Amino acid sequence: MKSRTIRLVVMFGTAALIGxxxxxxxxxxxxxxLKEREFNNNVQMxxxxxxxxxxxxGGDTTQIVEPIKQLPDNMYVVTINExxxxxxLEALLKRQFEMHHLDMDFEYGIYDCNxxxxxxxxxxxxxxxxxxxxxxxxxxxxxxxVFPRLNKDEYYFLVRFPTKKTFLYQQMGIWVFxxxxxxxxxxxxxxxxxxxxxxxxxxxxxxxxxxxxTHEFKTPLSTISISTDVLLQPNIVNNPERLMSYAxxxxxxxxxxxxxxxxxxxMAKLNKEKIKINTEPYDIDLLIKDAVExxxxxxxxxxxxxxLHLDAAESIVQLYKLHMQNxxxxxxxNAIKYCDDEPVITIxxxxxxxxxxxxxxxxxxxIPVESQPFIFDKFYRVPTGNVHDVKGFGLxxxxxxxxxxxxxxxxxxxxxxxxxxTFFITLPIEKE
Ligand code: ADP
Numbered sequence: 001m002k003s004r005t006i007r008l009v010v011m012f013g014t015a016a017l018i019g020x021x022x023x024x025x026x027x028x029x030x031x032x033x034l035k036e037r038e039f040n041n042n043v044q045m046x047x048x049x050x051x052x053x054x055x056x057x058g059g060d061t062t063q064i065v066e067p068i069k070q071l072p073d074n075m076y077v078v079t080i081n082e083x084x085x086x087x088x089l090e091a092l093l094k095r096q097f098e099m100h101h102l103d104m105d106f107e108y109g110i111y112d113c114n115x116x117x118x119x120x121x122x123x124x125x126x127x128x129x130x131x132x133x134x135x136x137x138x139x140x141x142x143x144x145x146v147f148p149r150l151n152k153d154e155y156y157f158l159v160r161f162p163t164k165k166t167f168l169y170q171q172m173g174i175w176v177f178x179x180x181x182x183x184x185x186x187x188x189x190x191x192x193x194x195x196x197x198x199x200x201x202x203x204x205x206x207x208x209x210x211x212x213x214t215h216e217f218k219t220p221l222s223t224i225s226i227s228t229d230v231l232l233q234p235n236i237v238n239n240p241e242r243l244m245s246y247a248x249x250x251x252x253x254x255x256x257x258x259x260x261x262x263x264x265x266x267m268a269k270l271n272k273e274k275i276k277i278n279t280e281p282y283d284i285d286l287l288i289k290d291a292v293e294x295x296x297x298x299x300x301x302x303x304x305x306x307x308l309h310l311d312a313a314e315s316i317v318q319l320y321k322l323h324m325q326n327x328x329x330x331x332x333x334n335a336i337k338y339c340d341d342e343p344v345i346t347i348x349x350x351x352x353x354x355x356x357x358x359x360x361x362x363x364x365x366x367i368p369v370e371s372q373p374f375i376f377d378k379f380y381r382v383p384t385g386n387v388h389d390v391k392g393f394g395l396x397x398x399x400x401x402x403x404x405x406x407x408x409x410x411x412x413x414x415x416x417x418x419x420x421x422t423f424f425i426t427l428p429i430e431k432e
Pocket of ligand 1 (some may be wrong): 330334335338362364365366367375380381382391392393394395396397398421
């Protein structure tokens with residue numbers, strides 16, 4: 001898939017999912033509001049019935065204006081002119097709540113306004129069977145509410161539903177289910193996007209690697225091919241010197257090819273097993289000076305220079321000489337390769353907490369921020385379109401990381417595109 005298509009798919013998919021989630025939240029909230037309104041209506045109706053029944057029971061036919069008032073915290077105040085008997089009230093409340101499908105626990109309290117006292121209060125477990133069972137193992141639940149004392153003249157009672165929220169949520173079954181399904185869809189979509197992006201990066205790396213391979217192998221192969229053409233000329237036997245020189249070219253190029261294949265194969269194997277190296281104490285300063293000596297000519301040929309600031313007082317490190325040499329060599333080689341002008345390279349060392357830090361910095365092309373997280377990945381090269389002016393397989397930094405970690409060290413970089421790069425290697429110094 002083209003990257004533009006992938007970007008569009010990701011963008012539209014994400015927008016669609018955010019839209020879906022917003023709609024879902026809106027509907028869930030609406031449904032909850034509706035359920036709550038329905039609940040309040042049912043409570044009002046049930047209590048109204050109770051009021052009428054209590055009044056009829058007491059033989060009172062006067063109509064009380066607005067006898068039921070809803071207070072915050074799921075509480076209802078019901079005014080009644082009659083003396084209220086707890087047993088009768090409880091039975092009426094239970095019956096009416098059941099008839100209005102309010103199958104849940106409730107608490108009530110009866111007030112005598114003359115003495116300003118709660119004359120009776122109880123917590124009613126709606127499910128009688130459950131209540132009976134619970135009473136055998138746990139004591140009956142105490143009232144959880146301290147009912148407010150209202151300034152009223154008549155008798156009144158209060159009802160509260162402590163489990164109202166749970167009751168409403170239980171009624172939202174289908175909405176909970178659809179929300180779970182939606183969350184699962186979002187999770188799967190995010191995972192699919194993650195896999196697509198990962199696959200795309202892998203396929204880019206693969207294409208890049210194949211392009212690099214082709215470029216790296218093309219030059220020696222065409223040299224071999226030209227040399228064989230010369231060797232196939234019939235009169236070449238009369239010129240043994242020429243024959244020798246072309247045969248040597250073929251041998252050199254074949255060796256170069258062999259080394260390259262070997263390098264790729266070795267690196268491909270490297271990650272699979274945990275690297276264990278045998279180390280010995282060695283002066284890192286000497287190792288750096290050695291690598292600089294080997295690459296000095298290459299730097300001078302490009303008109304550049306190299307500065308050394310080997311300031312670490314303690315520079316003896318436990319290391320595997322060949323691997324550490326390669327690490328320094330790879331970093332220096334990159335500093336020279338990835339520089340458009342005359343390279344100015346600085347290598348410095350300093351002692352840090354329980355170790356030594358080696359910094360290799362250059363004034364090269366730098367590494368863009370978006371490439372930095374992948375820079376130590378195997379075969380990764382900063383994308384340059386189809387330009388392959390700097391040769392490589394994207395294996396050097398991977399080797400640097402694996403080998404530094406095998407030395408129990410760490411590697412990090414600081415880079416700005418167009419300004420230059422610094423690689424920092426920190427190695428532990430173990431005290432005897
Ligand atoms: P190679 O150089 O063979 O491509 P490396 O693993 O050494 O492989 O480097 C990976 C990529 O990191 C390079 O292709 C290059 O794009 C980038 N890179 C490495 N070192 C530097 C540097 N000093 N300056 C700029 N870019 C660098």
